[in-house]
Amino acid sequence: MKRGVLLAGALAVAAGLAAPRPAEARLIDLYAGATAGGIAGWGTTPKTPDFFDTTRGGGVGFDLGLKLLIFDFQGNFFQTFNGSGASGTLIQFLLGTEVDIPLGDAKLSNGPKEDGKPSDGQSQNVLKPEIAAGFGFGTPGPVSPPLTDSQVSAKGVVANASLGYEHYFNPFLAVGAVGTFGYHYFFGGDEVNGTSGHSSGYHLIGLGTFTFHLGY
Numbered sequence: 001m002k003r004g005v006l007l008a009g010a011l012a013v014a015a016g017l018a019a020p021r022p023a024e025a026r027l028i029d030l031y032a033g034a035t036a037g038g039i040a041g042w043g044t045t046p047k048t049p050d051f052f053d054t055t056r057g058g059g060v061g062f063d064l065g066l067k068l069l070i071f072d073f074q075g076n077f078f079q080t081f082n083g084s085g086a087s088g089t090l091i092q093f094l095l096g097t098e099v100d101i102p103l104g105d106a107k108l109s110n111g112p113k114e115d116g117k118p119s120d121g122q123s124q125n126v127l128k129p130e131i132a133a134g135f136g137f138g139t140p141g142p143v144s145p146p147l148t149d150s151q152v153s154a155k156g157v158v159a160n161a162s163l164g165y166e167h168y169f170n171p172f173l174a175v176g177a178v179g180t181f182g183y184h185y186f187f188g189g190d191e192v193n194g195t196s197g198h199s200s201g202y203h204l205i206g207l208g209t210f211t212f213h214l215g216y
Helices: 002-018
Strands: 028-043 057-066 071-082 084-099 109-112 118-124 125-139 156-167 173-188 197-216
Touching: 028 071, 057 197, 071 125, 084 156, 125 173, 156 197
Parallel strands: none
Antiparallel strands: 028 057, 028 197, 057 071, 071 084, 084 125, 109 118, 125 156, 156 173, 173 197
């Protein structure tokens, strides 16, 4: 599985470097956004509870990231809720490759042309496939700042394949949605060397997004 993830990541990087950059694509994009949706997952390690057995369901969160052409570094936080209120959280730090694919002919205005008509800027609707991997950890309940090791119930590596969509109101504000299928290998928050508490498995994340973009 790990070899497959590494191979997929290498292919994505190669494809992104080989593809010509659309004229309206941003070279640098610093972004921050709010998210809402749900997460779920399951473990594949026999007789070992998985983090997503107890941390799942609807919630809200936020994303922070920096994209350089096709390379995307991001951190995200997601707080789930149950019938009693705030419950577990999932936090991820990821490095991936993303290619923006314009959809349709609609473009944002980029100022008036000499004939008085608005010139075409970046595409207003964008499809955003991405492959990313990195470090993730979770807590069984809401985070009590500052976050300490004693609050972490699971941590380890994650690898995600995502497909997103964004509609831009202007060059800075966009709404959208993103779906993610991922693999995780987690061990208990207080365990590193042993293997009794290790659990591997898969997870699903579906989110609506409202994002502020700043770049060129």
